[in-house]
Amino acid sequence: MEPQTRLGLARLTKMAFDGIDLMPLRAELLTQSEQSDDTDGIFMDLSVIDQLHGNQEMGLEWQAKALKGHRMFSINRRETAQPKLLVFAEPSHVGGNTPIEFLLETSDFEIITYYPDLTPGAQNVLPEHDVAFCAVPTDSDIATPFFETVRGLTAQSGVHTFNLPDGPVDLDRDVLARIFPYVRGLRFPKTTRITRDALIGALVAGQEEAVLAGVGGYPYIIRPVGSHAGLGLEKVDDKDALVDYLLRQPAPDFFVSEYVDYATPTDGQFRKCRIVFVNGKAFPCHMAIADQWDVWYLNAKMEQHPEKRAEEAAWMEDFDADFAARHSHAFEALTTGIGLNYFGIDCAEDRDGNLVVFEADNALIVHDMDSDAIFPYKSKHMHEIFASFEAMLNAYRKDDKAAVSTSVPH
Numbered sequence: 001m002e003p004q005t006r007l008g009l010a011r012l013t014k015m016a017f018d019g020i021d022l023m024p025l026r027a028e029l030l031t032q033s034e035q036s037d038d039t040d041g042i043f044m045d046l047s048v049i050d051q052l053h054g055n056q057e058m059g060l061e062w063q064a065k066a067l068k069g070h071r072m073f074s075i076n077r078r079e080t081a082q083p084k085l086l087v088f089a090e091p092s093h094v095g096g097n098t099p100i101e102f103l104l105e106t107s108d109f110e111i112i113t114y115y116p117d118l119t120p121g122a123q124n125v126l127p128e129h130d131v132a133f134c135a136v137p138t139d140s141d142i143a144t145p146f147f148e149t150v151r152g153l154t155a156q157s158g159v160h161t162f163n164l165p166d167g168p169v170d171l172d173r174d175v176l177a178r179i180f181p182y183v184r185g186l187r188f189p190k191t192t193r194i195t196r197d198a199l200i201g202a203l204v205a206g207q208e209e210a211v212l213a214g215v216g217g218y219p220y221i222i223r224p225v226g227s228h229a230g231l232g233l234e235k236v237d238d239k240d241a242l243v244d245y246l247l248r249q250p251a252p253d254f255f256v257s258e259y260v261d262y263a264t265p266t267d268g269q270f271r272k273c274r275i276v277f278v279n280g281k282a283f284p285c286h287m288a289i290a291d292q293w294d295v296w297y298l299n300a301k302m303e304q305h306p307e308k309r310a311e312e313a314a315w316m317e318d319f320d321a322d323f324a325a326r327h328s329h330a331f332e333a334l335t336t337g338i339g340l341n342y343f344g345i346d347c348a349e350d351r352d353g354n355l356v357v358f359e360a361d362n363a364l365i366v367h368d369m370d371s372d373a374i375f376p377y378k379s380k381h382m383h384e385i386f387a388s389f390e391a392m393l394n395a396y397r398k399d400d401k402a403a404v405s406t407s408v409p410h
Contacts, residue, residue, distance in 0.1 A: 003072035003112050003127055004041035009048055009094060010101035010367075011075070016052045017369045025049065040070040051094045063091055071115045072127055075101060078110070083397055085109045086129035086159070088116060088150050090136045095365070098135035098163070098342065102367045103389045116149050118142065124153055130397040132161040133342075137363040138169045139226065160396035162341040163362060169340065171360045172225075173255050179337050186330035187354040190215045191257040193225060196246065199254065203243060216258045224251030233294055235259060260356055262348040263293070270295050272358070273315075273323075276344040276366055278388040280335045284319040284381055285344070285366055287312045296346075303374050313377035330355040341392065 043066035051059035177188040202211040274285040288300035344364035368382040
């Protein structure tokens with residue numbers, strides 16, 4: 001079965017980011033779905049549009065409807081010969097899988113996203129491709145059977161697959177510190193995972209600090225397991241604040257971490273950096289600067305502060321000679337210990353100069369959507385990442401392409 005064409009996540013997200021109203025396009029796609037043979041590709045685009053407009057439930061319904069008919073979808077297909085990248089993905093919200101499309105927007109690759117059927121005995125027929133990439137997030141509930149299925153498929157295809165680990169990879173916050181028990185200059189906030197019931201029980205008994213002794217004492221940083229982008233993230237300074245948090249957050253499981261004061265002593269500002277690693281090399285993505293500990297790029301409002309942008313620009317320009325050189329030992333440990341060809345970290349420097357890693361993730365977004373007028377320094381660095389990623393893929397392209405049909409038992 002041929003992949004169905006679609007507009008794709010990157011193109012639609014860029015339109016929304018630029019302020020284009022997607023509702024007329026949505027109406028047009030609905031009309032096309034009644035007339036086109038690529039109905040399921042249209043459904044996948046409708047899924048993205050509805051999610052970008054905040055209707056995740058409807059978006060996932062469109063996705064489920066599409067996957068009943070097809071499991072392969074293509075973007076950037078041309079009439080002339082071009083290399084083909086096969087991306088193994090799981091059904092998920094728009095921020096779930098590694099957003100490959102943003103990394104290859106200007107490349108020659110046709111990107112074919114494939115959703116393997118994990119049902120026992122399922123017949124997964126792979127399309128023709130030159131190289132492959134496993135985009136499922138490591139914290140997915142189906143990561144283990146997904147990796148097993150893809151390993152079986154790619155073992156028979158003979159095509160190189162990036163970001164496909166030999167075994168389980170767990171990048172959860174409470175596990176990272178155990179992967180790296182001690183690395184000079186590398187620090188992970190002490191973190192434990194605890195169920196809601198266990199935390200409530202400890203609070204009732206007045207034993208929460210004893211139960212959380214491995215993390216330390218108040219204040220704690222708490223968030224629901226599986227949350228990202230600051231959703232449900234709070235600092236609780238005492239027992240009353242923790243009780244209030246649990247009354248507002250219904251999640252069944254939480255990560256509780258020590259509070260790391262990473263404010264720069266000279267000005268009290270918090271600086272959080274996003275760095276991605278491509279084939280072992282570190283690249284700067286952004287530095288968010290704010291007077292609050294729970295900073296990420298959007299709430300830092302960098303577009304309103306030219307002095308902060310000037311600092312970010314200098315950080316990015318001098319990254320290899322300065323930041324990366326200072327933390328080369330930590331970077332080497334991260335790439336070796338995590339073992340993926342592509343992943344990212346959100347990090348900062350503490351007052352002792354250690355690299356504090358708050359999160360490591362293989363599905364962090366890297367994009368070139370920021371305004372050139374406001375952020376004229378960014379595009380150059382983003383395209384260095386894109387070029388490195390494309391070069392990595394090209395280095396392992398298979399010359400003798402062949403479609404593969406195989407059944408993988410679970």
